[in-house]
Amino acid sequence: MQTDAKVVHLNKVAPEQSPASPAGRLPVALIQVRDKAAQQLKQALQALFDNADDTLFEMADRANSNAEQNAFFEAMRDLRLKRKSIERGFLQKVFESFATLNQYEIGKPPQLAPVSFDSLSLVQDDVLEESVALDAMVARVMSRDGMALGHLTTRLNAMITQKLDDKSNPLGPRMLCERFLDACAGLGVEIRVKLIILKLFEKYVLADLDQLYAASNQQLVEAGVLPELKSAPPARRQAPAQPGTGRAARDQAAEVVQGESAGYGSAGEQEVFGVLQELLSHVRGSGAAPRRQMPADALPISSNDLMRLLSHLQQRLPGEIAPEQDDYNLRSQLEQLLTRASAKSGKSRVVGEVDEDVINLVAMLFEFILDDRTLPDSLKALIGRLQIPMLKVAVLDKTFFSRGSHPARRLLNEIASAALGWSGQGDAQRDVLYQRIEQVVQRLLNDFSDDPAIFSDVLAEFLAYTGDERRRSELLEQRTRDAEEGRAKADQARQQVEQALNARLLGKTLPEVVVRLLQEGWSKVLQLTCLKHGVESDDWQAALAVMDDLVWSVEPHESPEDRLRLLELVPSLLKSLRDGLASAAIDPFVTSEFFSQLESVHVQAFQRFKRSLPEVQPEPEPEAVEGATADEGVAAELSGMPMLDLPSIDLDPVVEPPAMVEVVEEIILLAPGETRQQEPEASLPDDDEALGQVDSLRVGSWVEIQEDEEHKLRCKLAAIIKPTGKFIFVNRTGMKVQEKTRMGLAVEFRRGAIRMLDDALLFDRALESVIGNLRKLKGD
Structure with a gap:
């Protein structure tokens, strides 16, 4: 580190000069000015990097999110790794600027990379913010040290063949800023961090340019270059804080650069107007x-x-x-x-x-x-x-x-x-x-x-009004989201139940009462179970098992084992059906009708069993349990008969065969008031640009929908319901006004019926546009 401060080491950063190199033709006095200026710039850069870690650490400590904090920490690491290369690159470019002073091209002002302001957009905000910050930094130096720089430029012009101006002076603030930005081109940092680094460059390098200009002018005066030009001595200022001067100094620096990283405010109080002028x-x-x-x-x-x-x-x-x-x-x-x-x-x-x-x-x-x-x-x-x-x-x-x-x-x-x-x-x-x-x-x-104070009063009153309106709209918007998410879950549960019903009923011929019981009654039990416990739960599997048992109980069975299982199954099956329908709050009158018809179906099955069994003298049994249905009583009696004989009840004359139906169409469950008429929806290729526009929508985005030739609807994307793929839009009061699918939205974008609304700050967008237009006109 001791050799870093030697002037001899600084010369090493300059490229090897050939015998015909223009640098060889520089006057001795100018070479001395260059070397002394390079030494001061190197020391200033070292102070910048010594303090950059502390400043970025303070910014990270004040970060509002983990992502923001990580960005500052990554910037600290990147800056440490590339510090030496930035220092060498910057000083090398300064030497190159001096080396070309006697070349013919020196009369041309430095050309910045062209920026197209015709297509100024959010993607180019970084370029614009960097440019505004640079202009403001240059304006501050010029307002403070413009006379000293002008005298230095005049003296340099007296020593070289081509003419300079303050902008093309190798030690001018604009050239130094541009050389520093070129040296920092390899930094992988976002614009916020770059603005902080630029502010540090201003604090530790540009702030001492008055000393550099005074020393350079004095060197040239001593060499006899225009001694009649008189410059005022530089004002004495407090030295910048050195590393380790304490948290208070770092806090002050962090507060300064934090304000500078906010965009146009980085140009200071009066300087932005100066740039605009x-x-x-x-x-x-x-x-x-x-x-x-x-x-x-x-x-x-x-x-x-x-x-x-x-x-x-x-x-x-x-x-x-x-x-x-x-x-x-x-x-x-x-x-x-x-x-x-x-x-x-x-x-x-x-x-x-x-x-x-x-x-x-x-x-x-x-x-x-x-x-x-x-x-x-x-x-x-x-x-x-x-x-x-x-x-x-x-x-x-x-x-x-x-x-x-x-x-x-x-x-x-x-x-x-x-x-x-x-x-x-x-x-x-x-x-x-x-x-x-x-x-x-x-x-x-x-x-x-x-008295501009009236704007503060009016602003406070307007914010109070909009705050109340926003809270009301956010409450209604949240209710809308909750309702849509609940609706989506209900739709998803209905689809699960539809799949379960169709898997068990489609293509089968069953008693009509059983089909209706499952479709109109047990489907609601399944939906509630799916919503409460999910399809992976034991409750869901138990509800499916009841449905499977019911279907099996009304199908024809011939083997003795099946007959025995039926006699054992019916009592528990009926109890499970009653409990499930009661939990789903099915109308008791409807439930009673279902069980009355289901009783006939099961009695008929028992009659088939009686006709197929041999005659065996049964032993007397106690009376049936009082209050049980005929179906349950028969089942209870049969379950206690070792010979599987039926009681001596003549059921043949009173029981008619049940009405049978064949389930040939898929069962579709509709919510109350819902009509599921699927209209054919236009389809676009997966790589269509309109689908990309839909995917770029974020919750909170405002759009304008052209409903017809005369009416436009402005609404905000309140939610994207993932299970159904629905995009829910609300108006400014939070009330739902539109519901679109991803493909439906893409089709609307494709035909130009939807337009994105820019919700960035109006004044800032206007100022950005004005600056862009003025720069474009200046370039033209």
Whole structure:
């Protein structure tokens, strides 16, 4: 480790130079600047990696889930393994940047990897977040050390043949950030961890660039390069915490980077607006950011004056504004007010450049919002009226563009989230949600002047309302899920019973009463047993055995063994049937009728036995048990007769043969009120794209279903019932509105009748779109 700090070792990371290498033609003073800068950068990188473990460990300690914690631990391990290669790669790229300073290509700005913003999607969020974070880091360095860097760039230009700018300066913040990202390309970490590493790079490397620029400028001054350029000395700052400085320091670092990993908020408070301004500067005069023709003596109005003009327009905002006219009316009316002010003062009054940028950005955001297909059309005009209040907030507080927790942003996001499931069918004015959003809009238009605190109050009230609504809908949604899962279990139990009945009855000819008893009565006993105990239980097997015994008892039997078994079986069989039907709450009158007919069937079987047995003189037996049925009495008497003789009762004249039926069709059990008419369902290949769309649906996803030419239904996937494969959809109140099969959903996706609704935060999606469009225009 002692040799790591030697300058000689740093030179080894540079590639071997050929005699004709451009590095050989670098001035001696520039080589000295390079070597000293490389030494400082190496030490800063070592401090970064020394503290990375502690920071990532603190983040893992604060993780909300095991998966999130494992991601931080894996990042720690990956960073330890690749630390040396990242350090060497970064310094080698810095040396390469210096080595090419006298090459002709140095005049070309560095080219970033092309990013297609035409197809900006959630898959490209990582690229966008990384780019925004990088721009913000560069903006912070430029705002702090821009003059010193500019002097260094000027001195370098005096020593080389081609011209540099601050972006292509090898020691500039943008080049250093890009070189570090290139060196970290092999890290297998997610964007959240990468943003944390970038923040550490800013803290331990970029934070000390003022010292590096001061030292480099001083070296060149001593070498006689433009000594007349005077730079202010770097401000003294507290040294960064060293390893082992305690938990408090690590907590502070973890808190900083935790905020940085949240997306756009990683760009800080004011810096995101600065980045947006920089992007706007490249597109001014285009359709995205129109530039007004201003006289040479135009006098910008103050932000306070602009606020007064906007408040004037806000109080006179029409009750109804068409979404497509909202932006046009605001601009034209503001122009009219400025024209009147100019005529009154005798001087041309215009909006200042910063405020003009704010107006353009808010207009772009609302252009996206009012074009968003996720937002219900019926609410767009209502939400569009918030443009002036949101513009006033942005004029007052530029963190509106960067702080995700800003009350105004949250209010807009909460309104959009609440409206996601709003279908707008019928009289919209009488809908409670519509009325609540209308009240929010009207209160802001009436009461918001220049105190943004009103947004916190309105947000709290709206969250209280949506919280109550959400709890009610979640309760009903849970009941819907429970009912559907119970229904699915009941359907599955019915299918099990159907299989058991058909396996035993299909193709057989049996007494009609037995078929009806099993289909209408015992099937319910089997269903309850299946639901309570399952098909693997002893209770289920016992219920099947009763059914098997009943079927066997009414079939013809000739052997003496079968006759003996029948005499022994009937009493216990009848008891099991009675107990089972009673447990299933079968109507006692229906049960009585079943047993009356079943008695005749069994008596006839006993008569066949009597006719087939030889005449034997029976011994007298006690009287039959009082209260038993004739069937049970006969069975009891027969079971006690050693000679298997029947009592001397003349049954032949009173018993008629039972009605017999042949079970030729499968038995289908229907729930009350159910009609099982299987309509032929369209089929798609297993690799069809529409099936993939269905499989990507997650519980909680919102979709819009085109029911007919005029009606659209917005609903949320509440449950996927696995036993039946049913997809259950509910409306925003939690009530079931649709039930689809996987194939049925795929067919709907295929014909374009179902559209996924993006439930990501509305403002964040709008800001992402604006940044993407501005970058695209800048590239063009």
